[in-house]
Amino acid sequence: MIKLAITGALGRMGSAMRAHLKNQPDFKLVLAVSHRLEKKELDADLKRELEGVQLAGSFLDADAKIVDAILDFSIPEAAVEYARFAGNHGIPMVMGTTGFNQEQLDKLAEYLQDVPCLVSPNMSLMMNMVYRLVGNATIVLDDYDVDVEITERHHRGKRNAPSDTALKLAQIVAEKRHWPFPEVVKHDRWGMIGERKQQEIGIQCLRGGDVFSEHEIMFAGLGERIEIVHRAHSLESYARGAVRALHWIINRPPGVYDMLDMLGLPEVLY
């Protein structure tokens, strides 16, 4: 039985995880950390659901001894503090929050150096498969005259753009082509900008309504093109990935891992 703390426990992903964990007998939610979580604010359903779960506005009020692992889906500023707590108390962590800047990433690396931690901007198992497909397609198409463009679509509530997933896809293409990343990323086409440069990876970001999460990678050649598309239908795919990640991380040696480490997908698929 893994005794779990969720941070960002009342957000969209935090709520999806709470729902998903109800059918996971290996996990027990023992601590819900939420910056707006005070018992008096909870409606009757939530009060019932969280009965027996320790509630905390931050880890300052929380008891580390009751926790085997931490799962975070929050915002970068808060996630860095949650990571500091995990590091200080030696608690394995799965980190799903996206949108970190370089300074925050450096802090994560510092705080998490002595604990096993899986950090992934996209916990979907299929999206991680797409990372490998894109890497392989880039290698195979190296001799062709092919332009790579990425489009991502998300709901109106998403805070960061481009998505970390779109950036990761661009990074994979850039690395395979030995191009400098992120310098080759182009995201501001408007007006008389002239012809597309050869050494360029375009990212377009669309936002609206409750569009879930979609990423399309286009390899556009002359007379033909390939499009690799991943569409998440619900938060279920991330929740399932996060549960697998938690199972996997709990007994790892200290280090920062990602989903590709967990899945053991080889770099070259064919």
Ligand SMILES: NC(=O)c1ccc[n+]([C@@H]2O[C@H](COP(=O)([O-])OP(=O)(O)OC[C@H]3O[C@@H](n4cnc5c(N)ncnc54)[C@H](OP(=O)(O)O)[C@@H]3O)[C@@H](O)[C@H]2O)c1
């Ligand atoms: N890795 C993946 O597979 C994956 C999948 C989906 C989303 N994400 C990422 O996960 C993160 C959360 O996504 P979401 O859709 O759940 O967003 P969300 O509904 O906006 O939830 C974010 C949560 O962060 C917490 N938060 C906000 N402001 C805070 C503050 N000042 N201090 C402390 N906590 C604060 C809040 O939770 P509390 O009120 O409970 O504190 C809030 O509900 C985002 O970065 C998103 O991109 C990752």
